[in-house]
Amino acid sequence: MPxxxxxxxxxxxxxxxxxxxxxxxxxxxxxxxxxxxxxxTFFDPPSPQxxxxxxxxxxxxxxxxxxxxxxxxxxxxxxxxxxxxxxxAFILFRSSxxxxxxxxxxxxxxxxxxxxxxxxxxxxxxxxxxxxxxxKAKVAxxxxxxKFPQYAFRPLHSKGKPAExxxxxxxxxxxxxxxxxxxxxxxxxxxxxxxxAAIAEFDRHHVPEIVTRFExxxxxxxxxxxxxxxxxxxxxxxxxxxxxxxLRSMSSQxxxxxxxxxxxxxxxxxxxxxxxxxxxxxxxxxCTTPVSPYPTxxxxxxxxxFDFSTFSFSSAAPTPIPPAGGxxxxxxxxxxxxxxxxxFAFAPPQQPSPLSCSPLGSEHxxxxxxxxxxxxxxxxxxxxxxxxxxxDAQQQQTIYSPLPLPHPAARVQPQLAQFEYAYxxxxxxxxxxxxxxxxxxxxxxxxQQHQSYEGEPSYVPAYAM
DNA sequence: GGGAATGAAAT
DNA sequence: ATTTCATTCCC
Numbered sequence: 001m002p003x004x005x006x007x008x009x010x011x012x013x014x015x016x017x018x019x020x021x022x023x024x025x026x027x028x029x030x031x032x033x034x035x036x037x038x039x040x041t042f043f044d045p046p047s048p049q050x051x052x053x054x055x056x057x058x059x060x061x062x063x064x065x066x067x068x069x070x071x072x073x074x075x076x077x078x079x080x081x082x083x084x085x086x087x088x089a090f091i092l093f094r095s096s097x098x099x100x101x102x103x104x105x106x107x108x109x110x111x112x113x114x115x116x117x118x119x120x121x122x123x124x125x126x127x128x129x130x131x132x133x134x135x136k137a138k139v140a141x142x143x144x145x146x147k148f149p150q151y152a153f154r155p156l157h158s159k160g161k162p163a164e165x166x167x168x169x170x171x172x173x174x175x176x177x178x179x180x181x182x183x184x185x186x187x188x189x190x191x192x193x194x195x196x197a198a199i200a201e202f203d204r205h206h207v208p209e210i211v212t213r214f215e216x217x218x219x220x221x222x223x224x225x226x227x228x229x230x231x232x233x234x235x236x237x238x239x240x241x242x243x244x245x246x247l248r249s250m251s252s253q254x255x256x257x258x259x260x261x262x263x264x265x266x267x268x269x270x271x272x273x274x275x276x277x278x279x280x281x282x283x284x285x286x287c288t289t290p291v292s293p294y295p296t297x298x299x300x301x302x303x304x305x306f307d308f309s310t311f312s313f314s315s316a317a318p319t320p321i322p323p324a325g326g327x328x329x330x331x332x333x334x335x336x337x338x339x340x341x342x343x344f345a346f347a348p349p350q351q352p353s354p355l356s357c358s359p360l361g362s363e364h365x366x367x368x369x370x371x372x373x374x375x376x377x378x379x380x381x382x383x384x385x386x387x388x389x390x391x392d393a394q395q396q397q398t399i400y401s402p403l404p405l406p407h408p409a410a411r412v413q414p415q416l417a418q419f420e421y422a423y424x425x426x427x428x429x430x431x432x433x434x435x436x437x438x439x440x441x442x443x444x445x446x447x448q449q450h451q452s453y454e455g456e457p458s459y460v461p462a463y464a465m
Numbered sequence: 466g467g468g469a470a471t472g473a474a475a476t
Numbered sequence: 477a478t479t480t481c482a483t484t485c486c487c
Contacts, residue, residue, distance in 0.1 A: 084481080084482060084483095085473080085474085085480090085481055085482040086473085086482075087482055087483065088471065088472045088473060088482070088483095089471080089472075090470070090471040090472060090482095090483090091470090091471075091472080091481095091482055091483045091484095092483085093471090094470070094471085094483055094484075095483050095484075098483080098484055098485090099484095109485085109486070110468095110469090110485085110486065110487085111468080111469070111470095111483095111484050111485045111486060112467090112468045112469040112470085112485095112486080112487095113469075114469080114470085114484080114485090115468080115469035115470035115471095115483090115484080116469060116470065117469095117470090118469090118470065118471095119469075119470035119471065120470090122470080122471070123471090137472090137473090141473090152474095152475090153473080153474050153475060153480085153481080153482095154475075154480095155474080155475050155476075155479070155480035155481065156480070156481095157475080157476060157478095157479065157480075158479085158480090
């Protein structure tokens with residue numbers, strides 16, 4: 001989409017540009033770096049005579065760029081007299097954007113997401129207006145030079161660990177559609193309550209695609225292993241290998257699922273995994289029952305327009321908790337099943353694999369601690385085929401999979417849905433169970449709450465493994 | 466301390 | 477070509 005400018009303020013921008021050298025007029029007041037004062041503030045106090053910026057989309061406030069109010073507590077350990085880098089244009093823009101609360105905290109508080117929105121906004125910003133920030137950056141740079149003539153950027157290149165600790169995407173894609181929408185609205189000039197209202201309206205109809213993150217699935221094997229002999233790598237059941245070396249060099253690759261039509265399906269991984277749970281004997285103590293057929297219509301990137309509004313759940317009472325014993329699992333409707341991500345495809349079992357109900361009973365039932373951020377129709381799970389040992393970077397690589405069912409709550413309140421942990425012990429498969437899903441019965445797995453992901457449970461659609 | 470954006474400047 | 481670090485602040 002071309003950045004279209006509703007209220008182009010070319011003149012303003014031009015004027016601004018001319019004025020720029022003096023704007024931000026760095027006060028002569030030098031900032032002394034007393035031991036207690038972090039030299040994070042090479043910017044100047046608000047310039048009193050900042051131009052009105054009326055027609056600008058995001059008029060910088062005078063002190064917007066001043067990082068003076070740096071959070072004291074959480075300063076990364078740096079030498080006492082560390083001199084921060086001069087900010088670039090985007091960083092200045094972002095700072096100003098945040099400070100001015102162009103996106104209200106009602107709409108978004110997460111700064112990661114905010115960064116995404118601001119980045120999108122930045123790219124759609126009219127050239128003239130971006131130019132203003134570049135000019136500001138130049139001014140800041142010059143001023144930085146003036147104040148710290150001896151300064152030189154010395155990045156610490158981690159030489160000690162060669163490629164050992166590569167960073168991997170650890171968090172799933174944000175709701176890109178929403179971010180994009182917000183950015184669009186912003187560039188269109190929407191502000192304040194008008195903006196909030198527009199976003200609220202959008203949220204009303206929009207089904208978020210991705211929000212949730214998942215832990216490494218708990219398998220029966222790992223469960224058994226950890227309960228008997230607490231091996232350090234109790235997560236290890238997924239140690240296949242196919243996606244080894246698939247480490248992308250960062251750079252958020254946010255798209256929900258199948259954006260990479262990598263022809264290497266990694267069949268070895270598939271088989272590896274299969275044998276992994278095939279060899280897992282069906283415990284005699286488990287009772288299994290057939291389930292209704294899986295869907296035949298794939299719901300993938302190619303069919304992204306699943307119509308949730310026509311999707312009807314019987315809104316009868318929530319599924320009663322399945323008592324120990326056989327239960328039918330029926331899927332009222334089954335959107336996505338076939339998808340591929342990260343280069344290999346996950347297809348549903350040819351034959352619907354019967355879910356089972358463990359005799360574990362209610363003591364093994366856990367519900368999520370509260371409303372969760374849940375994205376539909378996609379779910380994120382850790383890549384079971386990622387090479388590496390549990391916990392290391394590669395192991396944490398994530399994959400994305402559609403959930404077997406859209407959640408009824410997704411229509412009403414996309415952000416709030418309650419989940420429980422489910423597990424199919426007979427097949428060493430995790431199952432999933434949205435609480436309000438009226439037709440599904442599952443068994444529940446031991447909840448494994450990880451501190452780092454407090455409040456977010458591990459659940460995985462059963463077919464995905 | 467990671468993450469999320471962009472970009473300048475360093476290896 | 478790749479990595480660091482500027483900004484912010486929640487998790």
